[in-house]
Amino acid sequence: MLTYRGTGSIALSAALAALLQVSLPAAAADTVFTGAFDVGPQGNPQKFNPLTASAGFGFYNKYFNTLTLYDPAFQKISGDLAESWSFSKDGKSFTIKLRKGVHWHDGAPFTAADVKFTLGLIKDPDMASVFAVRFADVVNIRVADEHTVVLELLNMDASLPDALTNVMMLPNHLLSKFTAKELRTSDWWKSPVGTGPFKWNKYVPDQYVELLANPDYFRGKPKINRLVNRYFKDSSSAAIALAAGEINYSYLTQDQIRDGAGKNVQVISGQSMVLNYIGLNNQDPRFKDVRVRQALLYAIDRAAIVKNIYKGSAVASNCVLSSPKYIPQDANSYDMNLSKAKALLEEAGWSKLNHGEPLELLTYYSDQLSKDVVASLQVMFGQIGVTVKPRFVDAPTYGQIVDAGKFSMVFAGAGNGPDPASLMPLLHSSYAPPKGVNRMRVRIPELDKLFDAGQAETDDGKRNDIYKQLCRITNQQLPWIPLWVANRYGGYTKNVTNFVWTPSPGGGRYQDSPENWTLR
The missing domain is CATH 3.10.105.10 (Dipeptide-binding Protein; Domain 3)
Incomplete structure (x- = not known):
């Protein structure tokens, strides 16, 4: 009987495996997708509070979730953290049923209390949220049970499902200790906790943010291990990096397309x-x-x-x-x-x-x-x-x-x-x-x-x-x-598969399914 003690080397382990005719599992590839998510009109570089942002949603929704989102063609709204929603017959209430089994990145369950907390922040004048006006007719936010929220309305507002595609849900259990004024500019945003497919790992000012795959994501663990948002001084620098294969994705201008920036990449275009x-x-x-x-x-x-x-x-x-x-x-x-x-x-x-x-x-x-x-x-x-x-x-x-x-x-x-x-x-x-x-x-x-x-x-x-x-x-x-x-235009390297991108106001609000993105 062969025995082996000590740490040894990978080569020795492989030799032993060959002798014993045992197949060792291949080491998991550390797949890293690097994008210039904050380049161009889609971006909001190094500003991390999504409640006060008017753009940048394409990256925010990699680690946060909203209640609702559009399909990539912007034809139909579907649930993200919401399972279903309905208005009362008199139009004076809007009931949201939440998806069950969702957890924050720290393991705490996502509940109706989080929805009430987040929408309360939106409406708080001290947060100065750009979305407050979209919820002007919401006069009360009531938790009916752990997975049900009821918005009581002054007037019927048929646009609420659309409005909710803008709002990233936030953890009540971590943020309720802050006032809205404190939270508006808090350093918490530089190491946030969300429910999204990736979770925050590292922020290096003026260089990048690194996210790690969330193994407990409710739609399944992402196929990419790390997602990096790299910062660039301007869009030209990002286009050059994309053409050189240093990054996997960037927004591109028409000028850059015309000047050959899309020669070695897959270019996507669509109405802005x-x-x-x-x-x-x-x-x-x-x-x-x-x-x-x-x-x-x-x-x-x-x-x-x-x-x-x-x-x-x-x-x-x-x-x-x-x-x-x-x-x-x-x-x-x-x-x-x-x-x-x-x-x-x-x-x-x-x-x-x-x-x-x-x-x-x-x-x-x-x-x-x-x-x-x-x-x-x-x-x-x-x-x-x-x-x-x-x-x-x-x-x-x-x-x-x-x-x-x-x-x-x-x-x-x-x-x-x-x-x-x-x-x-x-x-x-x-x-x-x-x-x-x-x-x-x-x-x-x-x-x-x-x-x-x-x-x-x-x-x-x-x-x-x-x-x-x-x-x-x-x-x-x-x-x-x-x-x-x-x-508007985007470009991605040809080794990327299952990538979903479409031009959109603010750079997001649609299901881009990053958990399915892969690198060949």
Whole structure:
């Protein structure tokens, strides 16, 4: 009988196995998927509180879960941590049944108390959550039992399932000791505990975050051992790293695709669900007359910009909504018409309103394609006698300027997802600053009524009709000057399989099934 003592070597162990004709299991491969998850408009680099974020959800949902999520085509909402949900007949309550057998990364069970705690934080003014407005009609959050939560409502809100796709659930047992104000900027976010497919392992500032596979994930242990979110100074650096095979995934710009960044990778494209628009300060007396707003849109050759700058990878929009099912047949297409634009400005008395002063066009877009768009807009407005002076700033500076109302015009984008109610905080008069994010100070009573009606209607057909009328009103009144919805791009290395990615506002809100991603 052969015996073996001591630690020895792998080679000796293999030799012994051969002698004994015993098969030893292969050492598990340490598969590491590295992505630039916070590059581009999808990202929120090194900001880890998901309740105050407006982007970054593509990485947040690798370690947190939401109650609901869309499918990758953004056609249907399904349960994530929620198993089912329903409204009462009178529309005054919304009951959520939770998935059983889910545990936090520290082993504690996920329960209804966690849902109540998280939604309570959303509504707490000290958290200053960007999603608070979506839960304005929730007047009470009640735990019915360990796996049932009831939201008591002031008014029926059919958009709640959509709103919940934004909200990462948080552990009550770990965070209830904090006040909302303390938690908002707490260091807890730099070593959080979630329920997601991966759990937090390491954060190296300015370099990366490393997550480990969660062996107890309710959908099964991920096939990748480690998931790394690597930080880059800019998207060009990330594109170079992707092309070199240093990382497995990154957001890509159209410029980068054109310059060959996608040559050695698998490129995915799709509509961004973000409406690019020119926003006007609706409190500025120069823009009060709808004829001025119409003239500005008639001056823009959107077809030429889509063809020559976007290379056909954008679709013009004629109202604030872009989904075809909401577009009425009688919507004005506003094809470029310089003579009509000039006539409208003259009728509105533009020369007396503006006195020849240049209009500052503020934007937070800094990529070359956007700079080309802004330069084109500058020329097109000049053709009707409107002088525009571009100003490029970073996103925080942009936010400060528009929140203070110290702007004339902006070139911006707004998430235009599958549920039009998501635009309500941006266009309803009750959400003008400082209360909300209706930063263009839109105040159209009929628009307010339509948003309210859409939120209260549960019948899909009737709801579609409401939003068609909403589209029609914004097409006529132009509270924003709608431009287009452009494609966005992602790229991943060819050794990646089962990878799911689609462009989306904020970079997430859909089932991307990272537990199934694999590396060949």
